[in-house]
Amino acid sequence: MSSAASSPAPRRTGRPRSPEADRAILDATRAALVELGWGKLTMGDVAARAGVAKTTLYRRWAGKSELVVDAVAALFDEHLELPDRGSLQADIEGVVLQFAALLERPETKTALMAVVAESTRDDALRERIRGAIVDRQKRLVLLGRERAQARGELPGEEDPASAARNADLIFDVVAGSVVHRTLVSAEPVGPEWAREFAALLVAGLKNL
Amino acid sequence: MSSAASSPAPRRTGRPRSPEADRAILDATRAALVELGWGKLTMGDVAARAGVAKTTLYRRWAGKSELVVDAVAALFDEHLELPDRGSLQADIEGVVLQFAALLERPETKTALMAVVAESTRDDALRERIRGAIVDRQKRLVLLGRERAQARGELPGEEDPASAARNADLIFDVVAGSVVHRTLVSAEPVGPEWAREFAALLVAGLKNL
Amino acid sequence: MSSAASSPAPRRTGRPRSPEADRAILDATRAALVELGWGKLTMGDVAARAGVAKTTLYRRWAGKSELVVDAVAALFDEHLELPDRGSLQADIEGVVLQFAALLERPETKTALMAVVAESTRDDALRERIRGAIVDRQKRLVLLGRERAQARGELPGEEDPASAARNADLIFDVVAGSVVHRTLVSAEPVGPEWAREFAALLVAGLKNL
Amino acid sequence: MSSAASSPAPRRTGRPRSPEADRAILDATRAALVELGWGKLTMGDVAARAGVAKTTLYRRWAGKSELVVDAVAALFDEHLELPDRGSLQADIEGVVLQFAALLERPETKTALMAVVAESTRDDALRERIRGAIVDRQKRLVLLGRERAQARGELPGEEDPASAARNADLIFDVVAGSVVHRTLVSAEPVGPEWAREFAALLVAGLKNL
């Protein structure tokens, strides 16, 4: 989430960067996303909201996309978790609804697809998205599978490589389906849809 | 796909619009997408490539997004079909690979997510995407299901409403998973992934 | 005074440049010079005052210096003339006072030295200054000498080359002395100073 | 010429200012003027050249103009003198050529007019220029007149007030004419021009 990763040789001279500015900028970015959306969000506006000069933004982030990835990544960390609901089906339904709720938020709605679109032409941005959002949320799949295996709903994996491939597949199916439903089909993800989707997925997983 | 929608009162006087211009513009748009991607594509550049004045673009399309949707929609129509491969699993694998190949093209890669992102704040654009791309490709799901039912792989649907809901669900799952794998996870969709995904989906559909 | 010299092949296509914009910009430049002075005058501010986009300025002038030269040159044309006062001494006194009054105006005071300073590193700018201001005002020297010769105050010139050199010398002496008195010594040029200066110069010219 | 003016209460506590820094900064300023000219000279660049922090500059000078005035004033002191050449005409020619040579140096060429331009809106700067440059060089006029009077070329002055006025006038004429010839007309001041100018001035002074 922090903009600059921990440098091995932390600089010792000069005025240190203000951590308050970091916070103010990310907060301002989220606020601007809510009010204006990705398209009308400008670096100048974010700087003004944060009470910070534009140069201070550019000292930390290379551009709008990088900034927004960091600002949005925090929301994913905060709002996605996997509470134990007693069954694989229920766990999936739960996380699907959480994810859908997150995607309905004005901060994430446009921004997520926009940065993904950008990332198709920008390797550094793609890595940033992967590190800040995608890989961090794969934990949900791993945890859910563990629980299902502990409950005896799913068999234990023998081959670790195929287990990893399988987790990636499930992640793409869950995240992709919810995103497509929400943003492309532009239909709401309600409890009913979540139930039907989870039923389909669980049936697939158990009978693979 | 037609640029100018059917006008209720087709004008009868004055110089008619050049159909060559239409073609040149859409071709130029695709070429610009390949070279520059969505982000760096500009209306002025497209006009220059097409050997056309900017006015001519704006007389036909309201903006960049609308133009790109039309330019890209044509590719979907051309490159997606459902050849009968003998089994539901094989049919799904086939269409998944076709769709993945389409998404790997530089024209579509950036553009698709970008216009979807735009559409979250622009209802008219969302409808255009739905009409020009999404709804047109749902035929693939309907056709695939029919075939599977004809083969006896899937039971016939009794309730037409739930049948429609089910088709939408499958469409979101297939399209969403492939898009997510390709653009977000940024991993290739090869025959292996297609097989595993199709296996999961077929297992789910048969045991629902 | 016009920004672009008369092109031999005047373009015939595209929207023609607005002559109103030209006028509005030059007026706004002079107004901004009065209020803000050279140092605080900005292109953006001039554009705003003129009710014009910044690009419209840059389409006509390469930068602040070029713009100000044109804006100021008009003042020289308007406010410098050589009324016949009956004697060489009186004519010189008159033009010195006119020139001093011009240099006391807030539009010219800072701007003139500033663009001259710039021009020492910018050949194009130097030529612009020469063409728009310096060479145009040399007419005053030529006219004054003619009158003095007609009156019999000065002998006729035999060698045209030395006559030209002499006119240049006189121009540098008159203009340079007034500028130095006004801007470097920062003392006022009143009737008294004008009389003493003119007396010195006339004595020199008559006894050369 | 001293950078920090004589402070009434010289501080006695804390680390004393480095005199090496003073020299390094002024040298760096002149070097930057040569390479970049006034317009592109920046405080940060001067600091970097001098191997000094920007803070150190601002502790000694209020800004770019003040710094440059001090850096340039030293050159005037070094390069202007009045060697006795035996006649008023020859003395004037000599000082004119010295002054012209000084104005041709890249350090002074741009800088002098630029700070004069600034000074028209900044009284403190005008006083600094007067004290550091203008008034110091008036000695040349006074000395030259004394010598001419001693030689019997010019009559002694009776009224001290009019003598002072007369010296100021001569100073403005000499300095102004050379500056105008060099920077505005942008023509070289060679021996020929110097001779013609001096002849004009001497004729004027003797026949006033």
Next chain:
DNA sequence: AGCTAATCGAGACGGTACGTCGAGTCTTGGA
């Protein structure tokens, strides 16, 4: 065959945001 009216290329127009640069100030740690 001439009228009429919408089209065409060209390019200037008012805007808005961009990302950079320089000015001058402030905040570190260290001498």
Next chain:
DNA sequence: TCCAAGACTCGACGTACCGTCTCGATTAGCT
């Protein structure tokens, strides 16, 4: 207290696109 380093706020820069407009010059189809 000074110093080097470098982050800070502020404001202007000159550029790039947007989508609109104004030109003169083509084209049709309708009289």
